[in-house]
Amino acid sequence: MRTKYISMTALTLVAGASLVALAGQPPRPASGSISGKITYTGTPPKMKAIDMSKEPSCVKQHPTPVTTENVVTGKNNSIQYAVIYISSGDQGSTAPTKALKFDQKGCQYIPHVLAMQVGQAFQIINDDPTSHNIHPLAKVNPEWNKSQPPGTPPLNAQYPKAEFIPVKCNVHPWMHGYFIVLNTSHYAVSDDDGEFSIKDLPPGKYTVTAWHEQFGTQSQDVTVAGADAKGTNFVFKAVPY
Amino acid sequence: MGKLFAAVVTVITLVSTGIFIMRVWWLPQIISAHGASIDRQIMETMIAAGVLFVSSQLLLSLFVWQSSDTSRQRKIKTFPGGATPMVIFAVVLVGLEVLAMTFVGSKVWASVYMTPPDPDSMVIDLQTGQFAFYFRYAGPDGKFGTLHPDKINEGNQNPYGLDPANDIASRDDIVVGTMTIPVNKPILLTMHSKDVTHSFYVPELRIQQDIVPGMLIPLHFTATKTGRFEIVCTQLCGLGHYNMRAFLEVVPQDQFDQWLKTQSQ
Helix, strand or coil, X not given: CHHHHHHHHHHHHHHHHHHHHHHHCCCCCCCEEEEEEEEEEECCCCCCXXXXXXXXXXXXXXXXXXXXXXCEECHHHEEECCEEEEEXXXXXXXXXXXCEEEEXXXXXXXXXXXXXXXXXXXXXXXXXXXXXXXXXXXXXXXXXXXXXXCCCCCEEECCCCCEEEEEXXXXXXXXXXXXXXXXXXXXXXXXXXXXXXXXXXXXXXXXXXXXXXXXXXEEEEEEECXXXXXXXXXXXXXXXX | CHHHHHHHHHXXXXXXXXXXXXXXXXXXXXXXXXXXXXXXXXHHHHHHHHHHHHHHHHXXXXXXXXXCCCCCCCCCCCCCXXXXXXXXXXXXXXXXXXXXXXXXXXXXXXXXXXXXXXXXXXXXXXXXXXXXXXXXXXXXXXXXCCCCHHHCEHHHCECCCCCCCCCHHHCCCEEECEEEEECCCEEXXXXXXXXXXXXXXXXXXXXXXXXXXXXXXXXXXXXXXXXXXXXXXXXXXXXXXXXXXXXXXXXXHHHHXXXXXXXXX
């Protein structure tokens, strides 16, 4: 028994010493960034109008009919809702403590794509005067399926493993979104001009991957040397069907 | 106490019969060609059941009233021969009534289900799934695309699992969540479910049809009045059943043509 205690104490001391040694190393400056634009060539599919007539409270919130969001394009062939992240070369970091928000409003998910880090907390909010039933179709992470009547407090959630999770509402079949759970804290979602920027990157070599729900993934190697690695563009090939 | 019970039973019987006779809560308007025959049948059933209901309740009151006097040592009368012949008598009586209603009603049922649809019917492919109705029109080519269950994706508004990349017939299929039809035009619905049993119920059409997974269920009708009517699911199909509904829009032919044209673009 005594031997066990001694060995455990020794192990703890060694582990503690290693931590102190690690902490003593000067951190690499995180000053670089990667930015660019997501665009397409070809003809993207035409988005379909969503008929929300069974939910009058949601119809009221949309002066013009809402369309599907699986391909949202903008000016100059830009693509919104692509997720761009460091797939290799990242040094690792702990998840931010600030919770992200995923809103259900007008019978739509806002944002359509929510990117997060493994272990990062996020809140699911129902801003509609009707019930929603949020059902993320996780395969690697635990799958759950929760009802959220109007006026209920936000649901708190987080995912322990990296996964691209489609999200649906069991009550309103047209509601569709994604939880993108990543191993890195260095990611971005392209905006309505297709632009993105991944900030606070230490200098180094990285593999950057862009994912889009309809067009798949693309990767490229990028070297960050202190300044902004501009022009890290991704071009997806779009087909109408 | 017995006399009070007899009086209460009589009052309940008369009030509930009065509600039916005065049509306090009555059926909604009829908007289908076959609706009147369904209503006639409902009426016949109602009268047959009503006569039995009223007479049995009043007899019950009468017997309770007569037997309520406990002051005298009365001998309790029983049905001639005891309980067994009484049960047989009741089963035969009710059985005959149900059989009679079945034979009379089957004519109306057959006129809706056993007659072939009009050859000029417009076909609408109706698909149900938790918790929505979808309606598919063949589009300008008049042909429906093939269904591929593995391609079903409601988030992308492809609830039928169409494959426009490889199946040309499916490219112009119109898939919508509201059923728009022209007035006075025979409609043939081909109904199927992608998960559990649902039901297509439009009270004004006098149609209530279960949609059983694995079956393709045809149903034809002609709407005779324009307007907007609710389509509801009447089979408890899961958590969102309460919210499973759609709308039927019956519009004039020219308005329908215009709508179809807009949808095809």
